[in-house]
Amino acid sequence: MTRTNLFTSLLVCLVPASAQQNFDNVQIHVEPVQHNIFMLVGGADANTTVQIGSEGVLIVDTQYAPLAPKLMTEIRKLSPGPIRYIINTHIHPDHVGGNAAIAKLAGSDPALPLKIIAHENVLNRLTETAPGQPRFPEEGLPLDEYGTPTKKLHFNGEAVIIFHEPNAHTDGDSMVLFRGSDVISTGDIFVAGGYPFIDVEHGGSVQGEILALNHILELAVPAKTQEGGTYVIPGHGRVCDDADVVEYRDMVVIVRDRIRDMIKKNMTLDQVKAARPTLDYDTEYVTKNSFVTADRFVEAVYKSLSPSQVRSSR
Numbered sequence: 001m002t003r004t005n006l007f008t009s010l011l012v013c014l015v016p017a018s019a020q021q022n023f024d025n026v027q028i029h030v031e032p033v034q035h036n037i038f039m040l041v042g043g044a045d046a047n048t049t050v051q052i053g054s055e056g057v058l059i060v061d062t063q064y065a066p067l068a069p070k071l072m073t074e075i076r077k078l079s080p081g082p083i084r085y086i087i088n089t090h091i092h093p094d095h096v097g098g099n100a101a102i103a104k105l106a107g108s109d110p111a112l113p114l115k116i117i118a119h120e121n122v123l124n125r126l127t128e129t130a131p132g133q134p135r136f137p138e139e140g141l142p143l144d145e146y147g148t149p150t151k152k153l154h155f156n157g158e159a160v161i162i163f164h165e166p167n168a169h170t171d172g173d174s175m176v177l178f179r180g181s182d183v184i185s186t187g188d189i190f191v192a193g194g195y196p197f198i199d200v201e202h203g204g205s206v207q208g209e210i211l212a213l214n215h216i217l218e219l220a221v222p223a224k225t226q227e228g229g230t231y232v233i234p235g236h237g238r239v240c241d242d243a244d245v246v247e248y249r250d251m252v253v254i255v256r257d258r259i260r261d262m263i264k265k266n267m268t269l270d271q272v273k274a275a276r277p278t279l280d281y282d283t284e285y286v287t288k289n290s291f292v293t294a295d296r297f298v299e300a301v302y303k304s305l306s307p308s309q310v311r312s313s314r
């Protein structure tokens with residue numbers, strides 16, 4: 001399957017069928033997170049992080065294109081300032097879909113240009129178009145791409161550090177640390193209340209997923225009371241903290257270890273699925289609307305742990 005076809009199929013599979021026709025009914029809710037950081041949520045769709053201040057507005061992820069006007073309406077209630085940065089955490093259309101529409105609605109001021117930032121693997125994939133497939137809108141491309149382990153900005157009075165997390169949810173994942181506000185926006189590396197979607201076809205792997213989750217925990221500092229401290233905005237779901245990420249990381253590690261042991265016993269994917277290595281977690285991480293079912297999670301972990309990788313890790 002071409003990458004563009006994959007992009008189109010992801011658009012289909014990341015949105016529940018009912019939601020595809022129902023963007024009109026989606027309401028965007030604004031949740032203050034900490035200091036000058038806000039989380040904007042539309043139904044079950046991806047989270048958008050917004051940082052506001054005297055220099056303008058920085059946005060992490062733009063949801064689907066049809067939601068852009070509603071997103072901008074809410075952003076404008078928070079700040080009338082210029083939209084200066086969009087950061088895309090990865091390629092999936094529920095995170096980059098609104099780029100062009102937001103850029104258009106933001107207007108253009110040559111003195112205060114909007115920069116769209118993502119890891120270079122995101123730009124590369126968005127510009128690869130198969131014949132007959134629509135191109136990703138030029139004005140929404142992350143042309144301020146980076147290929148280094150980190151990219152640093154100083155904006156609205158705080159350091160904003162973008163980390164590339166290799167081969168985790170995809171091969172182009174960025175996490176954004178707002179160092180002054182003490183907030184981390186993780187993209188889909190971390191999803192509250194659902195198994196991670198490890199997109200193996202787009203370079204994701206369970207090993208990279210675990211390293212990225214551990215990196216969140218290196219950066220996050222819990223408050224003395226356990227609640228609070230660094231806040232973590234997941235790709236989907238509620239605002240979390242250090243303790244939530246610890247629990248999630250532990251779950252992924254335990255499931256990875258179980259499946260690795262099964263692969264060492266030469267069990268096939270079907271046998272591993274039948275053994276239900278996630279069973280004790282399924283009630284917490286799977287609902288009837290889950291995009292990542294237990295089988296899909298197991299399959300992604302299994303594919304990540306090819307026999308050659310299992311042997312080399314012994």
Ligand SMILES: [Zn+2]
Pocket residue numbers: 090092095169188197
């Ligand atoms: Zn995603």
